[in-house]
Amino acid sequence: MTTTSSEQHAVPFWRDERYLQVLAQILVVAIIAGTLYYLANNLVTALAAQNIPIGFDFLRLTAGFDIGESSIAYSRASTNAQALLVGVLNTLRVSFLGIIFSTILGAIVGVARLSNNWLVNKLAGIYVEILRNIPLLVFLIFLYSAAFVKLPRITEALELPGPIYLTNRGFFVPWAEPGDGWSTYRWVLWVGLLVAIVVAWVLRRQGQRTGRMPLILLWAPLAFVVVALLGWFIVPGQPLVSSIPVLEGRNFTGGNGLTPEFMAVLLGLVVYTSAFIAEVVRAGIQAVSKGQREAATALGLSGFQTLRLVILPQAQRVIIPPLTSQYLNLTKNSSLAVAAGYPDVYAIGRTIQNQSGRSIEIIALMMIVYLAFSLGTSLFMNWYNKRIRLVER
């Protein structure tokens, strides 16, 4: 005992790994702090020399420019802050829809790549190999300038059944608008939602009792649809009126329009990201050992039961972390929307920057916005990943 401690004391501190570890950490922190101080100091002195103060007052100034599409009320008389908010919401809209559609498409293509059907298998392989090897920017510019804006002019719109009109100013599709029965029908929809929740709860209870979990994701939405349909015939008046796009002069009225910019960005992001997600899904399924499938088969489980009860629960643990990366990529790649003229937060931020000259503040705001989106996604996915983790010794 005494000899060991005296030996330890005998080691000089520059050879003692405990000191060295602490020392290394102090060194790293010092280097980072020093670099940050240098950069900040450089910025402040440079700005002071050119007499440019830092501040966010410009956000309250009038924007003075138009934005192609907005999900909130906006005009050129609105403030810069409102303009930026429009951009944030547009980025959110395209990212959120992009994540949902690319996940669905990616899962289908990923499973198709493992198909025993030769044709399906090869088509999925070609899809993945082509799409993930074209730069997204090139692909977006192709979609926008070679596909969507090359559609016929609005007066010669391509008409599909529906009617859906395809033009170089966007797609115009029939939409539903509240009718005279809407105020009552709205309550029917709430009741439907309630019924769906009750159905889901009852099925879950039943599943826990019998050990056979029913397909809740199938039956609960079905219950909602049934209530919604019943309500449609019971509620007096027209709950919803269909609004059909009609060409009036040089533009369509009625219906709902999707701009070519939005379509190009959404389609580009979805198709591009789905190729990566397909590979993630394929790898996840293949990572489940062959023995698992054999054991399930030997027990007499059907192919669908094996996939649902044995393969997918294990595959998702492998799939979730890289899938999270793909979601983050998609969100950040949405800043390439500027190439197709879609007014996302980056495009609008650039416009404000040009007008106000507030580069530092704008760049800082944009970084904060993307960081917030990405951290939010990460937090959610990490929480989910932790919840489904395997228990080991």
Next chain:
Amino acid sequence: MSEPIIVCQDVHKWYGHFHALRGVSMEVQKGEVIVIFGPSGSGKSTFIRTINRLEEHQQGTIVVDGIELSHDVRNIAAIRREVGMVFQQFNLFPHLTVMQNITLGPIQVRKWDKKKAEQIAMELLTRVGIPEQAQKYPGQLSGGQQQRVAIARALAMQPKIMLFDEPTSALDPEMIKEVLDVMTELAKSGMTILAVTHEMGFARAVADRMVFFDAGNIIESGPPQQIFSNPQEERTKLFLSQILSH
């Protein structure tokens, strides 16, 4: 003599150009315990895997419990319900507890009530000696315990036939005994068993018949006494001398 429970006639299997099974014929009586042994690559695992169609045979007939294995999916499903299988690598489902592993088949395939399935699972766990592990996950158990859970999982389907594919080959030496004890008890209870194994002590003690495989065919078969003391074929003698010498 009663009707045999498994009848195989002239079973052939190819992997591409490799002829894995070359006309295997064999009959198994109800309650018979058969130990299959032979060098690696001789087709012994492939053979028992054709019995519940984890491998598809390309020629010949296999009849299990009166049902012929063909491309008829209903027949395949019916046979898989009656045939339990234990693998070398255990293949327990790591995302399910021991209890859920055992009740998965009875609940999903046999459509039993959860209560009944869990009650039978507890009985089986007691039988294999680890009732206290029911709520643990496979990753928390030792190899021997995992293999005993795997045996309980196969038994929970109340099969008429049990297949063992090298059940002790992936185990540490001190865990082999606990698994063999369970298998011995099972053999003595009258279960029909086909076991691919090189545990010659087990074979000597409980096998009714030993079957020696080489190069995709049965070279020799007979009761353990005859195989050990008086093998007829040169190839059998050589193989036995190699595995018994250490």
